[in-house]
Amino acid sequence: MPSRLIFAALMPRDVVTRARQDFDAVVADGKDDMTPAEVIEAANAHRAEALLFTNTLPLTAEAIAQLPDSVRVGATSSVGYDHIDVAAAKARGIMVTNTPGVLTECTADFAFMMLLAAARRAYEYDKVMRAGWRYRIGQGDLLGVRVTGKTLGILGMGRIGRAVAQRARGFDMTVLYHSRNRLPAELEQDARYFASFDDMLPHCDFLSLHAPAGPATDKIINAAALAKLKRGAVLVNVSRGGLVDEDALFDALTSGQLFAAGLDVFRSEPDFDLRFAALDNVIMSPHIGSGSVETRNAMGFRALDNIAAVLAGREAIDPLW
Ligand code: DGY
Numbered sequence: 257m258p259s260r261l262i263f264a265a266l267m268p269r270d271v272v273t274r275a276r277q278d279f280d281a282v283v284a285d286g287k288d289d290m291t292p293a294e295v296i297e298a299a300n301a302h303r304a305e306a307l308l309f310t311n312t313l314p315l316t317a318e319a320i321a322q323l324p325d326s327v328r329v330g331a332t333s334s335v336g337y338d339h340i341d342v343a344a345a346k347a348r349g350i351m352v353t354n355t356p357g358v359l360t361e362c363t364a365d366f367a368f369m370m371l372l373a374a375a376r377r378a379y380e381y382d383k384v385m386r387a388g389w390r391y392r393i394g395q396g397d398l399l400g401v402r403v404t405g406k407t408l409g410i411l412g413m414g415r416i417g418r419a420v421a422q423r424a425r426g427f428d429m430t431v432l433y434h435s436r437n438r439l440p441a442e443l444e445q446d447a448r449y450f451a452s453f454d455d456m457l458p459h460c461d462f463l464s465l466h467a468p469a470g471p472a473t474d475k476i477i478n479a480a481a482l483a484k485l486k487r488g489a490v491l492v493n494v495s496r497g498g499l500v501d502e503d504a505l506f507d508a509l510t511s512g513q514l515f516a517a518g519l520d521v522f523r524s525e526p527d528f529d530l531r532f533a534a535l536d537n538v539i540m541s542p543h544i545g546s547g548s549v550e551t552r553n554a555m556g557f558r559a560l561d562n563i564a565a566v567l568a569g570r571e572a573i574d575p576l577w
Contacts, residue, residue, distance in 0.1 A: 259567045260326075262298045264290040264309040265333060268549070271556030275308065278564065292319040300324045306563040308556075310334050311543075315352070317344035329566035331559035335359055335416075335546075336496060337576055338469040346577040353562035353574045357415065358554040359546035364419030366545040367464055367494045370518025371408075374490050375462070376400035377516070379539040401461075401488065401515055404428055409460035411453065411476070412467030412495065413439055420464055421447050432456050435467070457484035462492065469496035479504040488515040494545040497522040502529050509535055520545045 261279035263272065266289055275281040282298050284290050289312040290298065296319060299307065307323075307330040309315070315330060320341060329351045332340060337354045345352045373379065377400045384398075408424045410417045413435040421431045431447040433439075434456050438449045450456035453476065457463070463485060467473045477491070478501040485491075491514055493500060502523055508514040509532075516537040522528035525543055532538050546555065562572050 259306060259563075260302045260304045261306045261308060261563065262290070262295055262302065262304045264295045264298075264307060264313055267308075267333065267556045268552050270553050271333075271560065274557065274560055278560065279306070289313065292316070295319070296322045299327055305329070305567060306331070308333065308559050308563060311336055311339045313339060315340040315345070317341045320344045320348055320350065323348070323350070329353065329563050329572070331355075331562045333552075333555045333559040335363075336468060338496060338498070340576065342576045351566045351572050352576045353559070353566075353572045354576060355555045355558040355562075356574055358558050359551050360415040360419050362548045362551040363416050363494060363545045364423060366520065366541075366547075367416070367420050367466070367492055367518075368423045370494060370520065370539060370541070371462055371464060371490065371492045372403060373539045374492065374516035374518035374537075375403050377537075380536050383536070401490065403462075406430075406461035407432060407459055408462045408464060409433065409450075409456050410447070411435070411463065411465045411499075413443075413447070414466060416495075417464075417466035418443060420466065421445070429462075432459055454481070454484060457481060458486065460485055460489055462490045464492040465495045465499050467495060467499060469498040473499050475499070475501040475504075477501060477505065479507065482508040482513055485513070487513055489513075490515050491517040492519075493517070494520040497525065497528075502532075506531050506535075509537055 258280040261281045263275050263281045263283040266284055282302055303326040305326055305328050311334045327350055331353045333355055335354055335356045340352050405428045407430040410433040413433040424431050433447050434450045434453040476499050482504055518539050520541045521543050562574055566572050
C-alpha cells in the first residue's frame, strides 16, 4: 500500500506524475499552493505520512502541533527553510528536509542576470521598445553602469554565493565576501574575506545577497548599511526579502545612493510593496530565481527522494535536524 503524501505546492508536471506513481498523493487543486489550514485538514483526513511543500507554506510550531501523528516527514522544495520551525518539527519527531545543491547554478545565473539587467537598465530599454521607440536616443541618454572589472560584494558565501563569485570572475570582477566563517582557500579562491560586513560595504560597486533569513540577518540591509555602500552601487537580492529594510531601500533608490536594484524577493510576498513597481531603476521578478524547467524538476524529485528515504526507514538525504 503506497504511503499517503499531501502534495501541498503547485509543482512541475513531471514531479506530480512521479508523486502519483510512487505515493498515494493528495495533490493541490491546481489554483494555488495549499494554506496551512488546508494542509492540516488534508493531513488529518488522509492520515498522511508525508508532506511536500515549498516556501509558501509557513510550517510554524502551531501548524506542526495540529498535524496527525502519522506524519513522519515534511519536505520543502526549496533550499531556504526559514518558513519551517525545525525545532518544533524535531520535537514531534517529524523529519524535515530541503533541497540544497540542485538549484545552485540556476539561482546564481539568475542573480547575475539581475545584476547585469539592473546595471545596464534592461527594464527601461524593454519599456522604451514596447512603447514603440521611434525617437532619437542620444549618446548620453539612458546610460547604465559598467559591470566588467568592478567590485562585487557577496553577503553569504554558501553554494549560491560561491557560484555567483564564479560568474563574476568571468567579468573580471574583484570579489569580496562576508559570511559567518571564512572559507577554506580552495573554496574562497581569490575572493577577499571581510570579517565585518560593515567594513566590506564601502568597497562595493555591487552587492549581492545570498544569506538565509533569520534573526541574524533581518534588515541587515538598512539605512546605515546602504549609506556605507559606494554612491551609485547596485543591489541584488535573490535570497530573502527579510534581509532588507524596504523603507531604507526605497529611500536609497530614490535619492541616488543606489543606482539600481534587482529584486526577486520581498518582505511580503506575493503582496509586495508596490512602491517598487513605480521605480524605473528596479528590475523585479516574482521569487522565481531557481525557476528553470531542469532545476524545478530536480528540486521536486529531490524532495520526493527525501520523503521516500525517510518512509523507507533510511536517513534523509538533506535532513534539517
Ligand atoms: C529557495 O529554494 O529557497 C527558493 O527561494 C524557492 O523558495
